[in-house]
Amino acid sequence: MEDQKLVYMDHAATTAVHPEVVKAMIPYLHNHFGNPSSIYSIAREAKEAIDSARAKVALSLKTKPDEIFFTSGGTESDNWAIKGVAFANRRRGDHIITSKIEHHAVLHTCQYLEKQGFSVTYLPVDQYGLVDPVELERSITDRTTLVSVMYANNEIGTIEPVKELASITHEYGAYFHTDAVQAVGHMPVPVDGTEIDLLSLSGHKFNGPKGTGALYIRKGVRIDNILHGGAQERNRRAGTENLAGIVGMGKAIELATTGLEEKGARIRAMRDRLISGIQELIPHTRLNGHPSKRLPGNLNISFEFIEGESMLLLLDSFGICASTGSACTSGSLEPSHVLLATGMPAEIAHGSLRLTLDVENTDEEVKYVLRTLPKVVSRLRDMSPLGKQAT
Ligand code: PLP
Numbered sequence: 181m182e183d184q185k186l187v188y189m190d191h192a193a194t195t196a197v198h199p200e201v202v203k204a205m206i207p208y209l210h211n212h213f214g215n216p217s218s219i220y221s222i223a224r225e226a227k228e229a230i231d232s233a234r235a236k237v238a239l240s241l242k243t244k245p246d247e248i249f250f251t252s253g254g255t256e257s258d259n260w261a262i263k264g265v266a267f268a269n270r271r272r273g274d275h276i277i278t279s280k281i282e283h284h285a286v287l288h289t290c291q292y293l294e295k296q297g298f299s300v301t302y303l304p305v306d307q308y309g310l311v312d313p314v315e316l317e318r319s320i321t322d323r324t325t326l327v328s329v330m331y332a333n334n335e336i337g338t339i340e341p342v343k344e345l346a347s348i349t350h351e352y353g354a355y356f357h358t359d360a361v362q363a364v365g366h367m368p369v370p371v372d373g374t375e376i377d378l379l380s381l382s383g384h385k386f387n388g389p390k391g392t393g394a395l396y397i398r399k400g401v402r403i404d405n406i407l408h409g410g411a412q413e414r415n416r417r418a419g420t421e422n423l424a425g426i427v428g429m430g431k432a433i434e435l436a437t438t439g440l441e442e443k444g445a446r447i448r449a450m451r452d453r454l455i456s457g458i459q460e461l462i463p464h465t466r467l468n469g470h471p472s473k474r475l476p477g478n479l480n481i482s483f484e485f486i487e488g489e490s491m492l493l494l495l496d497s498f499g500i501c502a503s504t505g506s507a508c509t510s511g512s513l514e515p516s517h518v519l520l521a522t523g524m525p526a527e528i529a530h531g532s533l534r535l536t537l538d539v540e541n542t543d544e545e546v547k548y549v550l551r552t553l554p555k556v557v558s559r560l561r562d563m564s565p566l567g568k569q570a571t
Pocket of ligand 1 (some may be wrong): 253
């Protein structure tokens with residue numbers, strides 16, 4: 181096996197905690213361990229650290245700190261936004277709109293609400309995974325209280341027209357939530373100048389610690405709490421704060437959003453070299469997602485006549501970490517609901533590969549993947565009767 185090393189290209193699943201983030205967190209596990217709700221000085225220091233992290237998150241979203249609420253991650257933020265708005269506005273209406281390509285944190289929450297008597301419309305997407313604003317407008321009724329459409333898709337990287345979708349939603353008096361878990365830290369995500377009411381983000385997607393996240397709630401939005409208990413987070417989200425985690429996420433968002441344009445351009449260039457290299461070297465491939473409206477690090481390609489799972493195992497034996505579908509669904513053999521929603525036949529969806537790059541990837545790694553992937557694909561195609569015809 182040639183130059184065995186680890187090539188991590190699964191940054192949409194999770195990222196390593198940045199060394200400067202670890203450094204920022206350590207004091208809050210030791211000396212500054214106080215409970216932010218207490219009144220002595222180490223507790224005050226803890227509270228100040230949380231306030232400072234809140235200011236950093238607010239700055240990166242171009243909003244005010246009092247509209248940021250810390251949570252345990254993207255899943256909790258999505259659950260809070262959707263259930264919180266649905267229940268708080270139930271007297272006004274019981275209809276929610278989302279899209280077919282949302283993360284399960286949104287889809288399963290909506291399915292739960294259907295069991296509670298709400299009705300949910302799942303908007304279709306086009307071949308690139310884009311939601312059509314006209315389709316949204318057609319689906320809104322006077323019973324609609326919430327529209328939830330993701331900022332960028334975790335599997336195919338497609339960036340949705342959320343600004344337009346949010347303003348249509350407001351014309352009809354409903355609230356607009358966006359799951360920006362894959363976008364924050366990877367592209368500018370300003371909420372100012374938009375009509376976004378609620379936005380979810382997650383720390384571990386931009387080199388922060390796992391189990392950290394936040395929900396942006398625009399002032400005045402009517403939303404119920406989903407965690408009940410103490411008075412933390414201005415009486416909105418009970419539970420002693422994850423102090424070191426919050427400090428770490430604050431540092432991580434500051435680092436991730438510094439020089440975002442330059443980093444994005446470098447990542448995009450590596451990603452584009454990978455796409456053109458793969459298309460040149462391997463026959464019978466299809467690029468999934470939008471050609472230009474996509475996250476800089478995302479590449480999702482289907483290889484006909486092979487199984488994504490076996491591709492992942494072989495790539496792993498060459499030290500390459502990748503994904504098929506989303507990390508949460510790999511391990512099950514269901515084809516990706518996102519690829520199916522774009523109209524792709526199930527047998528082709530099964531052979532899809534997601535590579536997600538970040539700043540720490542190198543040109544050398546791109547070359548290594550381009551040397552390895554064609555061998556992996558042809559070895560697998562050689563093993564299948566249909567695949568033999570393709571090679
Ligand atoms: N939403 C999207 C789009 C995601 O990609 C993920 C994680 O993969 C989540 C929500 C869940 O976030 P967390 O892992 O922080 O719970």
